[in-house]
Amino acid sequence: xxxxxxxxxxxxxxxxxxxxxxxxxxxxxxxxxxxxxxxxxxxxxxxxxxxxxxxxxxxxxxxxxxxxxxxxxxxxxxxxxxxxxxxxxxxxxxxxxxxxxxxxxxxxxxxxxxxxxxxxxxxxxxxxxxxxxxxxxxxxxxxxxxxxxxxxxxxxxxxxxxxxxxxxxxxxxxxxxxxxxxxxxxxxxxxxxxxxxxxxxxxxxxxxxxxxxxxxxxxxxxxxxxxxxxxxxxxxxxxxxxxxxxxxxxxxxxxxxxxxxxxxxxxxxxxxxxxxxxxxxxxxxxxxxxxxxxxxxxxxxxxxxxxxxxxxxxxxxxxxxxxxxxxxxxxxxxxxxxxxxxxxxxxxxxxxxxxxxxxxxxxxxxxxxxxxx
Numbered sequence: 001x002x003x004x005x006x007x008x009x010x011x012x013x014x015x016x017x018x019x020x021x022x023x024x025x026x027x028x029x030x031x032x033x034x035x036x037x038x039x040x041x042x043x044x045x046x047x048x049x050x051x052x053x054x055x056x057x058x059x060x061x062x063x064x065x066x067x068x069x070x071x072x073x074x075x076x077x078x079x080x081x082x083x084x085x086x087x088x089x090x091x092x093x094x095x096x097x098x099x100x101x102x103x104x105x106x107x108x109x110x111x112x113x114x115x116x117x118x119x120x121x122x123x124x125x126x127x128x129x130x131x132x133x134x135x136x137x138x139x140x141x142x143x144x145x146x147x148x149x150x151x152x153x154x155x156x157x158x159x160x161x162x163x164x165x166x167x168x169x170x171x172x173x174x175x176x177x178x179x180x181x182x183x184x185x186x187x188x189x190x191x192x193x194x195x196x197x198x199x200x201x202x203x204x205x206x207x208x209x210x211x212x213x214x215x216x217x218x219x220x221x222x223x224x225x226x227x228x229x230x231x232x233x234x235x236x237x238x239x240x241x242x243x244x245x246x247x248x249x250x251x252x253x254x255x256x257x258x259x260x261x262x263x264x265x266x267x268x269x270x271x272x273x274x275x276x277x278x279x280x281x282x283x284x285x286x287x288x289x290x291x292x293x294x295x296x297x298x299x300x301x302x303x304x305x306x307x308x309x310x311x312x313x314x315x316x317x318x319x320x321x322x323x324x325x326x327x328x329x330x331x332x333x334x335x336x337x338x339x340x341x342x343x344x345x346x347x348x349x350x351x352x353x354x355x356x357x358x359x360x361x362x363x364x365x366x367x368x369x370x371x372x373x
Contacts, residue, residue: 001016001017001021001132002014002015002016002017002132002135003015003016003017003106003108003130003131003132004108004129004130004131004134004135004137004140005028005079005108005111005116005128005129005130006128006129006131006137006140006141006143006144007028007119007123007126007127007128007141007144008126008127008128008141008144008145008147009123009126010141011119011123012137012140012141013108013111013112013115013116014111015108015109015110015111016108016109016110017106017107017108017132018083018096018097018100018107018108018109019078019096019097019099019100019101019105019106019107020100020101020103020104020105020106020107021106021132021133022104022106022131022132022133023106023129023130023131023132023133023134023143024050024076024077024105024106024129024130024131025076025127025128025129025143025144025147026048026049026050026076026077026127026128026147027048027049027050027125027126027127027128027149027150027308028049028050028051028052028077028079028116028120028125028126028127028128029049029050029051029052029120029125029283029284029286029308030051030052030053030054030113030116030117030120030283030286031051031052031053031054031286031287031306032054032055032286032287032288032289033053033055033287033288033289033304033353033354034055034288035055035061035353036288036352036353036354037053037058037059037078037096038063038064038067038068038099039067039068039069039198039200039352039353040053040075040306040353041073041074041075041078041099041105042068042069042070042072042073042074043069043070043074043075043198043236043306044069044070044074044159044196044197044198044236044237044238045074045196045198045236045237045238045264045265045306045307046074046075046076046238046306047074047155047158047159047196047238047239048076048150048153048155048158048238048239049075049076049150049238050075050076050077050078050079050128050130051075051077051078051079051286052079052080052113052116052117052120053078053079053080053081053113054113054114054117054287056080056081056082056113057081057082057084058080058081058082058083058084058096059080059083059084059087059095059096059097060084060086060087060088061087061088061089061092062087062088062089062092062093062094062095062096063087063092063093063094063095063096063098063099064089064091064092064093065091065093066091066172066177066178067352068199069198069199069200069352070159070196070198070199072103073099073103073105074159074196074238075105076105076106077105077106077107077108077130078100078105078106078107078108079107079108079109079111079113079116079130080107080108080109080113081109081110081111081112081113081114082109082110083096083097083107083109084096106130106131106132107130108130120283121282121283124282124283125281125282125283125284125308126144126149127144127145127147127148127149128144129141129143129144129147150238150239150240150243150308151240151243151280152240152242152243153239153240153243154239154243154244155196155237155238155239155240155243156195156196156217156237156238156239156243156244156247156265157217157218158238159194159195159196159237159238160194160195160196160216160217160218160237161194161214161215161216162216163216164213164214164215164216164219165213165214166211166212166213166214167192167202167205167206167212167213167214168180168206168212169199169202169203169206170203170206170207171200171203171204171206171207172203178203180206187209187210187211188209188210188211188230188231188366188369188370189210189211189213189227189228189229189230189231190205190210190211190212190213190229190230190231190232190233190369191213191214191215191224191227191229191231191232191233192205192212192213192214192215192232192233192235193215193217193219193224193232193233193234193235193247193250193266194214194215194216194217194235195217195234195235195236195237195244195247195265195266195269196235196236196237196238196265197214197235197236197237198235198236198348198350198352199352200350200351200352201233201235201236201263201348201350202214203350204349204350204359204362205233205362207362208362208363208365208366209366210231210366213227213229215227217237217244217246217247218246218247219250220250221250221251221253221254221257222253224250224254225254225257225258229258230258230259230369231258231259231260231261231365231368231369232254232258232259232260232261233260233261233262233263233266233365234251234260234261234262234263234265234266234267234269234270234344235263235264235265235266236263236264236265236266236306236348237264237265237266238265239265239308239309240278240280240309241265241268241269241272241278241309242272242278244269247269248269248272248273249273251269251270251273252273255273255274255340255342256340259341259342259365259368259369260341260342260343260344261342261343261344261361261364261365261368262343262344262345263344263345263347263348263349263350264305264306264307264345264346264347264348265307266344267311267334267335267344267345267346268307268309268310268311268346270335270342270344271311271316271320271335271344272311274316274317274319274320274337275315275316275317276311276312276315276316276317276320277311277312277315278309278310278311278312279309279310279312280308280309281307281308281309281310281331283308284306284307284308284309285305285306285307285326285328285331285346285347286305286306286307287304287305287354288302288303288304288351288353288354288355289302289354289355290302290303290304290305290326290328290347291303291326291327291328292324292325292326292327292333292334292347293324293325293327294323294324294334295322295323295324295325296323300327301324301355301357301358302355302357303333303347303348303349303354303355303357303358304347304348304350304351304352304353304354304355305346305347305348306348307346310331310332310346311331311332311335311346312332313325313330313331313332316332316335318338319337319338319339319340320335320336320337320338321335321336321338322334322335323335323336323343323345324345324346324347326346331346332346333345333346333347334346334347341368341369341371343364343365343368345358345361349361349362350362
């Protein structure tokens with residue numbers, strides 16, 4: 001079946017439909033990962049967005065019942081050069097096409113994803129439409145242009161949990177699946193703010209001996225402190241950090257009370273709570289091959305990233321120091337408070353998908369809590 005992809009600025013691509021049929025609008029962004037499409041589709045940080053994969057063949061290992069980063073997919077649409085007609089993996093339960101149909105996600109294949117990626121790089125991430133029902137290019141361009149985008153919007157409210165819960169699942173082991181934490185050492189109580197948290201972040205906290213309580217994004221600071229945590233974790237999530245002022249205000253009240261570790265949106269919220277400013281990147285950082293450098297050790301790490309906003313380097317208060325920067329565009333990738341047990345990173349040390357170079361940051365959080373106890 002014929003499908004069209006239309007950008008708000010007038011660029012149109014024709015391809016073939018796969019997955020669900022219909023029409024969807026969202027910000028179109030590209031991801032440079034070679035694999036991990038299941039984790040990408042189920043990452044809550046993609047709420048409000050459609051994803052184009054730069055790698056040409058997607059779907060060859062199908063979809064399994066384990067590699068979910070949340071309970072359902074969040075990406076609104078999926079764009080690939082070729083959807084594999086064959087899926088082979090011992091864990092596979094569904095083809096990618098079946099998975100998208102099951103969750104009513106519209107996909108388009110047979111388009112030049114290289115040209116789409118170059119267009120996004122040149123013109124910036126923007127609103128777009130995928131449709132199998134309206135095949136009038138002018139109509140689709142108008143629909144894309146009428147979409148308001150993500151700036152200033154609260155996307156977190158769509159993905160956060162509705163009530164607090166305990167998390168006990170650890171990381172995946174071959175032949176065992178996801179494990180439970182049976183560590184005999186000291187366990188640190190961590191309260192994790194759910195701004196759209198990925199499951200593998202919670203699994204990594206469990207793997208490092210933490211007892212994890214997850215709370216909704218709107219949870220007041222007093223309630224968090226009443227749980228008597230050893231540390232507070234600020235999760236990843238979708239959209240513009242400036243669009244969730246209630247989270248910034250809550251974090252402000254927690255600074256200096258407990259050790260704090262933030263990832264991605266959590267990093268941005270923490271920086272804004274400490275007086276910094278954010279801005280929208282031209283096309284964002286999304287993929288499992290993003291190079292950053294540790295400014296202290298000069299060590300380069302390859303990281304997994306997924307964000308369209310960043311913190312203005314020059315806006316950091318005197319209380320914060322830069323710890324990491326992106327080697328592609330010199331944007332801020334990590335900060336540390338000079339006197340308090342607080343640090344955060346823009347990238348994803350839990351990977352899933354992506355490299356494990358930065359996994360040591362979870363150990364750093366444990367050391368920080370141990371020093372504060």
